[in-house]
Amino acid sequence: MTLTLMIQGTTSDAGKSVTVAGLCRVFKRRGLSVAPFKPQNMALNSAVTPEGGEIGRAQAVQAQACGLLPHTDMNPVLLKPNSDTGAQVIIHGKALSNMEAQDYHAYKKRAMVAVLESHQRLCEQYDVIVVEGAGSPAEINLRANDIANMGFAEAVNCPVVIVADIDRGGVFAHLVGTLDLLSESEQARVTGFIINRFRGDIALLQSGLDWLEERTGKPVIGVVPYIHDLHLEAEDAIDSRQTLSENAIKVVVPVFTRISNHTDFDVLRLHPQVDLKFVGKGEAVPPCDLIILPGSKSTRRDLEYLRSNNWHKDIEKHLRYGGKVLGICGGFQMLGRAVHDPDAIEGDAGSTTGLGLLDMETALGNDKTLRQVSGHLWAGKAKIRGYEIHAGISTGPALDTPFADLGSHRDGARSADGQIIGSYLHGLFDESETRDSLLKWAGLYGVETLDYAEVIESNIDRLADCLEANLDIEALLSPLTRPNKAQ
Template sequence: MTAKTLMVQGCTSDAGKSVLVAGICRVLKRRGLSVAPFKPQNMALNSAVTAEGGEIGRAQAVQARACGLAPHTDMNPVLLKPNSDSGAQVIIHGKALSNMEAADYHDYKKRAMNAVLDSHYRLCQQYDWIIVEGAGSPAEINLREGDIANMGFAEAVDCPVILIADIDRGGIFAHFIGTVVLLSQTEQQRIKGFVVNRFRGDIGLLQSGLDWLEERSQKPVLGVIPYLHDLHLEAEDAISTAQQKGEIKLKLIVPVFTRISNHTDFDALRQHPNVSLEFIGKGQTLPPCDLIILPGTKNTRQDLAFLRENSWDKDIEKHLRYGGKVMGICGGFQMLGNAVHDPFAIEGEAGSSAGLGYLDFETTLQAEKTLRQASGNFIDGQACVTGYEIHAGESTGPALNDPLLDLGSHKDGAISADGQVLGSYLHGIFDHSEAREHLLKWAGMSDAPDFNYDALIETNLDRLADCLEQSLDIEALLELC
């Protein structure tokens, strides 16, 4: 292997690892270097589908874009999708292996490491640089044995590590020093420097702390990244509530399920200058709005129960009675039918649950998951659409005779006779300008303005890269490898 590998690890979750990796990837791409992202193990419910029909973390798809590449399963060989507080679906090289409890997965890690190293090896044959993202913190004592996500991987491939912490949360010096102290001697030596993330204010006031950190650790501070206001990149898992808006012409509500998945479906709507999109959580009433969107979920039956516990079914009924619109995506689409059956315990306990009954169909969860990219047109021919499918459900019933989309190889979704309720299995349905405008007009926005979400992502990736060029010692990073 001739590729150079650099790993970014964080003192905490959400320290900025995903964004830093994306930014470094874009910097190297702009310098004409061959670069690919890599995350050995990801735990997230936001995922993407690759061209070969595999499933990876959404953050790695964004990082691939930063490299100018199509996402590939080798970029995230192990994906864990939690479906309970103690268990997750384990996805290896893009395909679901099984559901495992935490203790069972701990025993499986040695085999998972083989998948990780195989993917890293293949990427090294194709690219000159591999920028790796760790997961959580490398100093989680209870997870150190058999680690494949952080130092276990770095030690296995003998790569340098840089450590990032978020100063906006406070306590970065304790984070940096505490993390280093909790590592083994060889792991401490592997850390080659620190990166301070999301700094606001006069950097002169920070300098004495940086000097102390370098003297105490005998490791350099490689850069201080400023707080980038209004920077938008798709999130790995956390739901952001920040929005910057102009004149609001449409109000959208998304109830947040316990196992909400692919909430990045709504990023293009949240960035739209004339759309207000609000996430509503446990214990809150769904407020008056133009459109309620039921999102995807990793456990449809559990979240149907959660929906009813919060009386959201009654809120939806009232919303429709007053002429509002309702849309479901993937698991949310399944909820709009008459029933959801899980005879094989795919997502939880085996059994059946009554749906909301707004569309006449039923869904049965299957052992084999549908994973595919898709493109086509709305059935009325008014707009084209692109997206991807990730679902274990197979839906059947009369409502599907009035589909929403024609995706070439198959029809997708359904729309009610009165036009108030529709649903689709297609994730990313709002990302395409034509599809987004078509759906916003259906929801009540008569003059949906043009808004180029793809251009926004590209602009933000370049803005991030510009910032890193100024705030990081890029040459020192390259020399580490």
């Protein structure tokens, strides 16, 4: 009998993703077969599954916590914003179309069918499904046809635990206000609260916990302390924390308006020999060894944004002084002579002049490339592994000098002087051999190898240890019931 538990939050970034990841590992330790699930995710950080589908990056991390490979059923609806009012809609791992907010709102009933199909398939395979909500269930304007929070919980008849972040302040108002804004049936399925990121003496919080339980009639299942230096790949927010050694190489990443898969740089941020800096609107690119142009969901718009910040001039100066430049996916496309979008895939139809640093052009098309790949770098035969998520095809003489040999095809390009590299591969730095080679290319000597896979595993275990020590796990498991298949 499959058990489903849903974790919702009072706000975005309340701790839903990490709570689900930690609980997945806790339940796995108890001998349960467990899978993560997020009905609807809105994020520009995505992962490619082995079968060639696209899901939110957080669900890939949660799958790892379960000891599973990621699957499209773990995140059946993914929304990738490409403007302030529109997004690419991805159903069961494949791009459906671009929709404005009003159009998607009307589409939600059909999207719910996909959500319930995926949930049912997971129920047929696993003992426990741990579900992550999105944003907050108290967003009144989004209640109609909701598929991300209580709408899903009501459809499958599962219990809900609400998480709030005390580090932000106002935790009691967040929890009481969220509960009060729910309908009676929704309130009834809330089985308790988790207070996240607490710092200080728990005794000083006790009177507030007692008041909360008396006021709401709901138990506090636990208070999770602030876990210092916890690293799990973020769903959206860019984490800039790092600890450096004295001989660190300087790497700068300009932050585009639609930056995608900035998790590519998490391993660099964690590397003690890499001083990683993100620069944003109005900031100049400081002197550095390596500039990395990241992926973008709207390459042409972000090319214009790059120029509006005069980053193209910073890049030209950087190259004159012998610095290195790496472009990844959309950043790779920007390095060419032009980016063409005749079918309005990422915005208005048209063409935008590129940086002209590589002799190539890119044409965006309706067919989206989604695949995991592996092979070797152009020099030294260092192993490379990553994943492709792009709608463009690049052509031109620059591709005759590729970045990598992936067996079935060659990837990327290198400039004749060796200063510029472009690649379509996300996750470039996760493989230690590739990372070490690229850091040496950028000018770092005496590279220390970092086992990134072990870093992720150890952090998932740290998180699970913390949840086991501070949550009433039996209280979480006790109200779980089998979803109603008839619904």
